[in-house]
Amino acid sequence: MKSDANSKNANNTNSVSTTNNKSVKKLLLVVLAMFGFGFALVPLYDVFCDITGLNGKTNTSAATYDASSIDESRTVRVQFITRNAQGVPWKFEPVQNEIEVHPGEMKFVSFYAKNNANNDIVGQAVPSVSPGRAANYFHKIECFCFTHQPLGAGMDVEMSLQFYVDLELPDDIKTLTLSYTLYDITNKSS
Amino acid sequence: MTTDVIKETSHDDHQNDHHGDHKMTGIKRWLYTTNHKDIGTLYLWFSFIMLLTGGALAMVIRAELFQPGLQIVEPDFFNQLTTVHGLIMVFGAIMPAFTGFANWMLPMMVGAPDMALPRMNNWSFWILPFAFGILLSSFFMESGAPNFGWTFYAPLSTTYSNGSTAFFVFAVHIMGISSIMGAINIVVTIMNMRAPGMTYMKMPLFVWTFFITAYLLIAVMPVLAGVVTMVLTDTYFGTSFFNAAGGGDPVMFQHIFWFFGHPEVYIMILPAFGIVSTIIPAFSRKKLFGYSSMVYATSSIALLSFIVWAHHMFTTGMPLFGELFFMYCTMLIAVPTGVKVFNWVATMWRGSLSFETPMLFSIAFVILFTIGGFSGLMLAMTPVDFQYHDTYFVVAHFHYVLVTGSLFSLYAGAYYWLPKWTGNMYNDALSKWHFWCSLISVNLLFFPMHFLGLAGMPRRIPDYALQFADFNKWVSIGGFAFGLSQLIFLAVVIKCIRGGEKAPAKPWDGAAGLEWTVASPAPYHTFSTPPPQSDIDNADQHSH
Numbered sequence: 001m002k003s004d005a006n007s008k009n010a011n012n013t014n015s016v017s018t019t020n021n022k023s024v025k026k027l028l029l030v031v032l033a034m035f036g037f038g039f040a041l042v043p044l045y046d047v048f049c050d051i052t053g054l055n056g057k058t059n060t061s062a063a064t065y066d067a068s069s070i071d072e073s074r075t076v077r078v079q080f081i082t083r084n085a086q087g088v089p090w091k092f093e094p095v096q097n098e099i100e101v102h103p104g105e106m107k108f109v110s111f112y113a114k115n116n117a118n119n120d121i122v123g124q125a126v127p128s129v130s131p132g133r134a135a136n137y138f139h140k141i142e143c144f145c146f147t148h149q150p151l152g153a154g155m156d157v158e159m160s161l162q163f164y165v166d167l168e169l170p171d172d173i174k175t176l177t178l179s180y181t182l183y184d185i186t187n188k189s190s
Numbered sequence: 191m192t193t194d195v196i197k198e199t200s201h202d203d204h205q206n207d208h209h210g211d212h213k214m215t216g217i218k219r220w221l222y223t224t225n226h227k228d229i230g231t232l233y234l235w236f237s238f239i240m241l242l243t244g245g246a247l248a249m250v251i252r253a254e255l256f257q258p259g260l261q262i263v264e265p266d267f268f269n270q271l272t273t274v275h276g277l278i279m280v281f282g283a284i285m286p287a288f289t290g291f292a293n294w295m296l297p298m299m300v301g302a303p304d305m306a307l308p309r310m311n312n313w314s315f316w317i318l319p320f321a322f323g324i325l326l327s328s329f330f331m332e333s334g335a336p337n338f339g340w341t342f343y344a345p346l347s348t349t350y351s352n353g354s355t356a357f358f359v360f361a362v363h364i365m366g367i368s369s370i371m372g373a374i375n376i377v378v379t380i381m382n383m384r385a386p387g388m389t390y391m392k393m394p395l396f397v398w399t400f401f402i403t404a405y406l407l408i409a410v411m412p413v414l415a416g417v418v419t420m421v422l423t424d425t426y427f428g429t430s431f432f433n434a435a436g437g438g439d440p441v442m443f444q445h446i447f448w449f450f451g452h453p454e455v456y457i458m459i460l461p462a463f464g465i466v467s468t469i470i471p472a473f474s475r476k477k478l479f480g481y482s483s484m485v486y487a488t489s490s491i492a493l494l495s496f497i498v499w500a501h502h503m504f505t506t507g508m509p510l511f512g513e514l515f516f517m518y519c520t521m522l523i524a525v526p527t528g529v530k531v532f533n534w535v536a537t538m539w540r541g542s543l544s545f546e547t548p549m550l551f552s553i554a555f556v557i558l559f560t561i562g563g564f565s566g567l568m569l570a571m572t573p574v575d576f577q578y579h580d581t582y583f584v585v586a587h588f589h590y591v592l593v594t595g596s597l598f599s600l601y602a603g604a605y606y607w608l609p610k611w612t613g614n615m616y617n618d619a620l621s622k623w624h625f626w627c628s629l630i631s632v633n634l635l636f637f638p639m640h641f642l643g644l645a646g647m648p649r650r651i652p653d654y655a656l657q658f659a660d661f662n663k664w665v666s667i668g669g670f671a672f673g674l675s676q677l678i679f680l681a682v683v684i685k686c687i688r689g690g691e692k693a694p695a696k697p698w699d700g701a702a703g704l705e706w707t708v709a710s711p712a713p714y715h716t717f718s719t720p721p722p723q724s725d726i727d728n729a730d731q732h733s734h
Contacts, residue, residue, distance in 0.1 A: 016382060020306045023378045031370055031412050038416025038446060042431060045442045057439075085435065086349075126434045133509065183435030188428060 056132040063139040067104035079177045088184045089117040106164045114156035123149040125180040137166035224308035233290030240282030247275040252669035268652035269337035276340030281365045288461040289372045298705040301385030301721040306378040314371035321364035328354040344432035344443040348424040359422040366411045373407035385720035399464030414450040448499035456495045462599030473549035474541025475700040480533040487526035504575045513572040520570040547621040551602035562590030583643025589636045609693030613711030616686040627675035634668030704729045
């Protein structure tokens with residue numbers, strides 16, 4: 001059916017189809033680039049959240065304690081909440097529900113976990129700080145959440161968290177909430 | 191040969207519309223066709239079938255919601271209905287219908303013999319039925335169809351999905367490939383196949399809107415392909431893109447999805463702007479007011495669509511700065527959209543108006559789409575969005591822009607070009623019935639939803655509190671009436687294909703455009719030689 005046009009003016013048609021091929025190639029490149037961009041959004045999102053602390057993600061590896069002083073004029077209340085992802089048969093709760101800290105002051109708290117199931121389970125607690133803005137000012141020096149938590153059937157454990165709140169914490173933030181969600185990663189860790 | 195073809199006039203039977211070409215007969219004609227008109231017809235029929243399919247699902251939804259309590263379907267099946275209804279209407283009805291219009295009209299409007307890539311054109315249509323076959327087949331499987339909403343938010347579509355996620359993902363992949371191929375074809379056709387003398391700013395606005403829409407598709411459909419792939423690997427291959435346990439983030443799903451999703455809503459409305467901008471001047475017997483401002487407005491809407499996605503996510507706990515940024519950017523879109531609405535009104539101002547069915551649908555489009563735009567502005571305001579979020583107000587909003595917006599423009603376009611497609615005039619009385627029944631029932635269907643939403647009725651639920659009962663009853667009645675009214679359209683089209691008053695080459699005296707310089711029905715091959723410059727200048731609706 002294109003043969004009409006082809007036979008009319010073969011030269012002209014050839015040049016059109018060359019231009020067409022060029023355009024198609026360029027557009028396919030755009031398609032590939034955008035497909036890549038979709039995946040590039042994943043690390044970009046992490047970097048963006050890291051810089052801004054937007055999604056309340058805290059540091060995932062140990063920070064070093066480098067506060068120069070303790071600001072005793074300020075008191076910040078730090079609350080701890082825990083929740084289990086659907087279907088995780090653990091008892092998981094903070095030993096203290098909240099404590100008061102001065103910025104720069106190092107604190108220890110602990111969390112209690114007990115595996116109520118009849119089988120061994122590897123847990124992974126994922127922390128998040130609210131308000132999200134404060135996430136970059138909450139430094140964990142040691143945290144059970146940095147590693148996996150394997151617990152045998154019926155076993156229990158007390159897990160520790162060592163942290164300090166940055167001296168630079170914005171003044172309007174008086175309360176921080178640290179939330180842990182516990183996931184079952186037995187299948188993934190084996 | 192060319193002259194023969196152009197002199198060809200009417201035919202009694204569309205099916206036998208053969209011109210002594212090496213054209214195949216029967217099913218093979220449609221399977222192997224590379225003709226833009228055939229493929230356009232396939233797209234249009236397919237999208238209408240999908241409209242009826244998605245509509246049938248909506249009828250079950252409205253039947254369940256006719257009364258409070260659970261009468262007809264289980265909650266899980268209800269979720270499957272809303273999910274598949276949305277997917278079918280977005281990817282199966284509205285988008286392929288516009289591609290059908292593009293295929294039929296673009297080559298004729300730019301004076302080209304066919305689309306630039308006819309073989310790819312065939313392929314991009316024929317993979318679509320498979321995509322929807324896969325999607326719909328999941329209804330008949332043990333686990334049922336996807337039940338996580340057409341937006342497939344993680345973790346609903348990953349951790350908590352039933353067994354159908356793989357079917358859903360592959361169906362969306364195929365739809366995406368089809369759309370991308372269609373869009374590449376449109377861009378290449380418009381860039382390279384325009385008749386000599388048709389400069390970009392002489393192109394009909396219809397062509398411009400499809401040009402811009404095609405670019406949007408090329409930019410965002412790959413992102414959709416990416417996000418469904420992540421859902422697939424999260425569900426079946428143990429990755430953790432959206433799983434916090436593995437270091438991912440479910441909120442990131444929403445960012446990536448709406449980075450596709452917001453341009454997507456403009457993909458479904460910009461071509462509608464093009465259709466309406468063609469029809470309103472024709473029945474106002476004036477040139478389109480502000481042609482170049484229309485081009486710039488369409489382009490700016492397209493550009494802005496990339497930086498407003500998070501207005502779908504105000505309640506996810508965004509920082510204040512983010513909320514303000516996305517709120518103001520979203521409101522900014524009202525400016526170019528307002529330019530368009532005022533240009534349509536200005537086109538009608540002091541025109542010699544006549545109210546043929548295409549014009550009726552176009553005027554209804556302008557008014558009702560604007561209502562949808564206003565409710566969109568309300569949703570754009572962050573503080574009040576917290577109340578409207580995930581309520582029937584949102585349902586009312588997007589049905590006003592997609593049904594009385596996109597779908598009405600498609601009907602307007604279908605009536606406008608049916609004489610060109612079939613060679614026959616449609617039955618005027620029946621078409622008026624279709625319009626008035628649709629207009630009344632669609633408002634009964636969607637207008638009360640605003641109030642339901644403001645009163646707090648959540649969307650995507652099979653049951654509701656007693657105080658919403660009366661409104662839901664009326665909404666359901668409107669829904670059934672609107673559904674039945676669309677069968678009138680089917681009757682009009684079938685009657686029109688079978689016969690009717692013979693249409694002249696240009697049945698509308700105010701119409702402009704190269705498509706009216708060829709016979710009705712349009713010969714199988716048009717513009718094998720480019721149209722003369724005088725035709726291009728006459729067809730140039732904005733400068734005569």
